[in-house]
Amino acid sequence: MRKKIVAGNWKMNNDLSETEILLRELKNKIIPDAVSVMVAPTFVNLQTAVQLLEGTEIGVAAQNMYFEEKGAFTGEVSMSMLKGIGVDTVILGHSERRSIFGETNTIIAKKVQAAVNNEMTVIFCFGEELKDRQSGSHFEVVKEQLDTGVFTLFEPAWKNVILAYEPVWAIGTGVTASPEQAQEMHGFIRKAIAERYTNELAENVSILYGGSVKPNNAKEIFNQPDVDGGLIGGAALNADDFMAIVNAF
Numbered sequence: 220m221r222k223k224i225v226a227g228n229w230k231m232n233n234d235l236s237e238t239e240i241l242l243r244e245l246k247n248k249i250i251p252d253a254v255s256v257m258v259a260p261t262f263v264n265l266q267t268a269v270q271l272l273e274g275t276e277i278g279v280a281a282q283n284m285y286f287e288e289k290g291a292f293t294g295e296v297s298m299s300m301l302k303g304i305g306v307d308t309v310i311l312g313h314s315e316r317r318s319i320f321g322e323t324n325t326i327i328a329k330k331v332q333a334a335v336n337n338e339m340t341v342i343f344c345f346g347e348e349l350k351d352r353q354s355g356s357h358f359e360v361v362k363e364q365l366d367t368g369v370f371t372l373f374e375p376a377w378k379n380v381i382l383a384y385e386p387v388w389a390i391g392t393g394v395t396a397s398p399e400q401a402q403e404m405h406g407f408i409r410k411a412i413a414e415r416y417t418n419e420l421a422e423n424v425s426i427l428y429g430g431s432v433k434p435n436n437a438k439e440i441f442n443q444p445d446v447d448g449g450l451i452g453g454a455a456l457n458a459d460d461f462m463a464i465v466n467a468f
């Protein structure tokens with residue numbers, strides 16, 4: 220059975236002392252057995268996070284990585300660097316990477332392939348922009364992102380893939396997809412996986428929803444049959460809010 224997962228994407232927030240404070244707060248909370256919880260602080264604080272969370276049920280993920288192993292790639296971070304400090308999960312394809320930093324489906328595909336080849340777990344993000352939804356092409360856009368980003372993977376690689384549907388119009392806007400809109404897209408995604416691979420594989424992939432998930436709306440979104448948890452931005456920066464979301468299943 221697929222896992223329930225709540226991951227906090229801290230984005231470019233929290234310096235070292237703020238990171239330590241938030242992690243200490245999270246460390247004292249009880250994590251329900253049925254939910255996998257992770258946090259993704261900025262690169263420079265990953266090692267601190269790994270050390271502070273050692274012995275807890277909270278995992279640590281990176282927010283990005285580069286697909287080359289080493290070399291003249293100024294400013295980039297490799298998989299072995301992440302694995303060397305105990306981080307083996309990475310968020311890839313986030314809409315902010317796509318829109319602000321120009322990452323294309325092709326670049327993201329290379330990162331996904333490199334990560335799974337190296338036994339890293341990938342949280343693959345994708346989702347349509349407002350104009351796509353308004354023009355009714357949201358399913359097409361999402362299918363294209365899946366086709367190029369993850370549907371090129373061989374079946375065994377999927378044991379290391381988590382999907383995160385994040386409609387861009389819902390990220391950081393306070394406007395969340397309705398539970399019906401989330402379910403409609405998650406159902407579409409699961410069906411697309413079943414058509415590309417098998418029903419069994421589709422049933423075992425965790426598909427997270429991201430975009431203005433808050434303590435007051437998490438429950439109705441997580442209650443949808445094809446929503447297996449959330450990728451949380453703003454609300455992950457407050458320990459009580461984040462834990463309320465973790466406990467919203």
Ligand code: 13P
Nearest residue numbers: 228390391430431452453
């Ligand atoms: P918000 O929860 O702040 O909308 O961010 C969602 C997100 O982008 C998580 O990756």
